[in-house]
Amino acid sequence: MLSDHVLFQAFSLQPFSAYGTAGGAASGAAALVASRIAPVGLGVDSVGDLRVPAALCGVVGYRPTQGRYSAEGLLSLSHTLDTAGFVARTVHDIQLLDAVVCAAQKTAEAAAASAAPAEAASQAADGSATDSKDAEANSHAAAAVKMQAAGRGFLARKRMVKVASGEIDPSQAGGKAAAELEKEREAAAARIQALARGKADRKQVSRIQTQQTGAESRLEALTKADDVAHGEKTVDEKAAAAAATASLESARVSAASADVYDAAAGGLAASGAASSADDGDAWGGESAFVKDLAGVRLGIPRNRYYEGLEPGLAAVVEQALTRLAKAGAVLVEIDFPATSLPGSSADDSGHPIDVAVDVIGPIQAFEAPRELAAYLFTHVAAPEAPKPKAEDEEEEAAAAEEEGEEVGIQVRVLLSFVPYPGILAVYRVLAMLQ
Amino acid sequence: MRTLFFELLLGVSKLFRETMEDALDFSASRVGPAIRSGRVSQAEYVGKLLARYDADCKFDGMLVNFKPDELKKSVGIAVEAASPASPRKAVSPSTTKRAGALAGVPFAITPNVDVIGLVTNAGTSTIAAAPDVDAAVVSALKGAGATLIGQANMAELNLGAANSNATGIVKNVSTLQ
Numbered sequence: 001m002l003s004d005h006v007l008f009q010a011f012s013l014q015p016f017s018a019y020g021t022a023g024g025a026a027s028g029a030a031a032l033v034a035s036r037i038a039p040v041g042l043g044v045d046s047v048g049d050l051r052v053p054a055a056l057c058g059v060v061g062y063r064p065t066q067g068r069y070s071a072e073g074l075l076s077l078s079h080t081l082d083t084a085g086f087v088a089r090t091v092h093d094i095q096l097l098d099a100v101v102c103a104a105q106k107t108a109e110a111a112a113a114s115a116a117p118a119e120a121a122s123q124a125a126d127g128s129a130t131d132s133k134d135a136e137a138n139s140h141a142a143a144a145v146k147m148q149a150a151g152r153g154f155l156a157r158k159r160m161v162k163v164a165s166g167e168i169d170p171s172q173a174g175g176k177a178a179a180e181l182e183k184e185r186e187a188a189a190a191r192i193q194a195l196a197r198g199k200a201d202r203k204q205v206s207r208i209q210t211q212q213t214g215a216e217s218r219l220e221a222l223t224k225a226d227d228v229a230h231g232e233k234t235v236d237e238k239a240a241a242a243a244a245t246a247s248l249e250s251a252r253v254s255a256a257s258a259d260v261y262d263a264a265a266g267g268l269a270a271s272g273a274a275s276s277a278d279d280g281d282a283w284g285g286e287s288a289f290v291k292d293l294a295g296v297r298l299g300i301p302r303n304r305y306y307e308g309l310e311p312g313l314a315a316v317v318e319q320a321l322t323r324l325a326k327a328g329a330v331l332v333e334i335d336f337p338a339t340s341l342p343g344s345s346a347d348d349s350g351h352p353i354d355v356a357v358d359v360i361g362p363i364q365a366f367e368a369p370r371e372l373a374a375y376l377f378t379h380v381a382a383p384e385a386p387k388p389k390a391e392d393e394e395e396e397a398a399a400a401e402e403e404g405e406e407v408g409i410q411v412r413v414l415l416s417f418v419p420y421p422g423i424l425a426v427y428r429v430l431a432m433l434q
Numbered sequence: 435m436r437t438l439f440f441e442l443l444l445g446v447s448k449l450f451r452e453t454m455e456d457a458l459d460f461s462a463s464r465v466g467p468a469i470r471s472g473r474v475s476q477a478e479y480v481g482k483l484l485a486r487y488d489a490d491c492k493f494d495g496m497l498v499n500f501k502p503d504e505l506k507k508s509v510g511i512a513v514e515a516a517s518p519a520s521p522r523k524a525v526s527p528s529t530t531k532r533a534g535a536l537a538g539v540p541f542a543i544t545p546n547v548d549v550i551g552l553v554t555n556a557g558t559s560t561i562a563a564a565p566d567v568d569a570a571v572v573s574a575l576k577g578a579g580a581t582l583i584g585q586a587n588m589a590e591l592n593l594g595a596a597n598s599n600a601t602g603i604v605k606n607v608s609t610l611q
Contacts, residue, residue: 025544025593027604028496028586032542037487037496038583039462040541042571049592073548073569075556077592084547084571089461096463097575100535104574 025049026087030057033087040097041087044074050085062086062094069101070108078367080313294328299341299353302333313367324357458482462539466579469538476538477510480581483540495602498545499552500584509581534579541580544588547572557590 029041030053043050045063054061063085076082086097300321305314325331332353342351458479460468468474484502543549546556548565549572555561568576576582587604 024589026586026588028498028588029542029544031491031494031496031604032583032586035491035494035496036459037483037491038540038542039460039465040536040539040575040580041543041586042541042547042575043544043586043588044546044592046592049589070570073565073567073572075546075548075554075561075563082592084569090463093462096466096535100578101571101574104577105570108570 024053026061026085027053027057030054030059030061030087033057033059033089039089040093043085043087044076044082045085046077046082050087054087060088060091060094062088062098064098070105075371077371079371080367293324296329296355297332297353298324298329299332299334299339299356302335458486462536462541466536466539476581479538480505480509480540480583481511483583495587495604497542497584498587498602505581505583534577536575537579539580540583541575542583542586543572545585546588546592549582549585552585556592557588 026041026043026045026049029038029043029050032038033041033054034057045051045061048063051061051063064083066080066083069084071079071083074082074084086094088094088097304317321331334353334356339353339356340351341356342354465474465479469476469479484506487497544557545552545554548554548563548567548569550565550568554563554565572582587602
């Protein structure tokens with residue numbers, strides 16, 4: 001997320017002070033085109049990840065309309081927001097590349113459309129579907145095709161290639177294990193998503209968080225430093241806050257050298273564990289961070305939900321907005337870009353809002369776990385014994401913990417990128433206000 | 435008078451001839467026709483690009499997992515380590531019957547796009563996917579004749595407005611000049 005790192009990089013040493021940054025995500029491609037090493041660069045644009053580096057390097061970046069280019073083969077964070085795009089030196093180049101890709105896609109679609117009826121005909125000719133092995137093969141191939149059509153699923157793509165080349169015979173026991181593996185992967189991905197949405201078991205969440213050393217002390221340092229700045233603490237507590245600030249500085253330095261996002265989000269995540277008694281939910285406790293939102297007018301885009309969004313996503317975004325409202329902010333519906341924003345004109349009086357908030361953060365936080373789970377779980381050894389069916393929630397949570405042990409490291413890295421959507425929105429607003 | 439005439443002729447013809455030095459700065463829509471018609475040889479062009487990268491940009495962290503020898507072999511440039519017994523056929527797109535619209539044009543990708551033979555890792559060390567199938571966009575470009583130079587550096591998982599990776603830092607070239 002481009003805008004989030006305005007905040008996260010507050011916790012890191014900025015190595016670019018001597019020279020400019022090339023803009024983040026597709027920066028290598030943009031820099032190559034700008035320094036005349038390659039005339040064309042191809043990258044993935046989610047919220048300007050390709051256009052901002054192109055702008056900073058002085059070349060042309062192009063993001064097509066969502067769905068114009070097929071999303072097959074892209075390791076994306078959110079299929080709603082991500083699309084492939086180009087970096088080139090002139091707009092004429094972009095037109096040429098766009099024409100090439102669209103023509104190739106039309107050809108591929110026509111070929112697939114002509115191949116599908118032929119396949120169905122051959123399947124009907126081969127034999128009846130009542131035989132269990134054929135049903136297995138049909139369902140296996142149908143499942144693989146369905147996942148392929150969804151545009152995600154690295155495992156599905158691999159399996160499709162193997163099925164097409166005859167390497168996998170779905171009628172054998174190996175095919176069956178693969179199908180079960182797929183179900184488990186989907187279940188695990190759903191579990192990760194539930195974790196990110198804050199609905200997971202509190203015990204499980206806090207267990208993961210207490211593994212991060214010093215996270216709670218860092219959180220205390222954060223809150224104490226905030227309170228000192230607002231003059232709400234006494235002299236004695238100011239001394240303690242000074243010590244806490246020193247530890248925060250050391251945390252910043254360690255964050256710079258180590259995993260930046262892990263350290264920063266460790267503080268964020270620990271806030272959920274430390275004050276999980278508030279609000280009755282696992283990741284509550286924003287009261288430490290939202291003192292400054294009272295009376296602030298936040299502009300929210302009017303048409304923020306569009307066709308093709310995931311069904312549960314609107315609820316997640318509304319939840320985040322509710323938290324902002326609960327923190328005292330006044331939500332004002334605005335029309336991007338027609339609304340005049342503070343800082344947009346020389347005369348800063350008379351703007352309808354103080355800060356404009358985009359709702360992209362919850363979208364990516366919502367979709368990222370499932371998108372990335374397809375890649376993360378390819379590196380986990382498949383369990384040999386089939387898992388027993390969970391009768392009630394406790395057993396399921398225990399089974400989840402068991403499986404969580406195996407994938408602990410990968411899941412931890414993923415969680416550090418995906419905090420609770422409400423907290424993310426709050427943090428972005430605070431960063432913009434300062 | 436005659437020398438002046440020939441100089442004038444040469445100067446005028448330069449307007450209609452692309453030289454290698456000009457081609458290095460061309461955009462893709464000019465490089466393509468130049469290579470297709472044979473005025474610029476793709477092997478020489480890619481060789482000069484790689485030389486420029488080695489000279490100016492190698493330590494700027496732009497390309498990751500870069501294998502210049504393989505690229506040179508695929509384009510037809512002589513590689514020192516090649517055994518003399520194996521014949522190297524020169525790949526020149528202008529000799530193909532129906533050269534694509536992007537014949538001979540080099541392009542770079544970011545590592546979150548699937549390419550056969552390259553590791554898709556989106557800039558992080560946690561993910562390492564070895565795809566069997568090219569991404570749809572990549573196969574479209576390759577079908578039009580474009581050549582892949584390599585993987586460009588990127589911010590981890592597309593998260594970030596600055597790029598400092600385990601694999602390197604990308605600097606803003608416009609501030610360096």
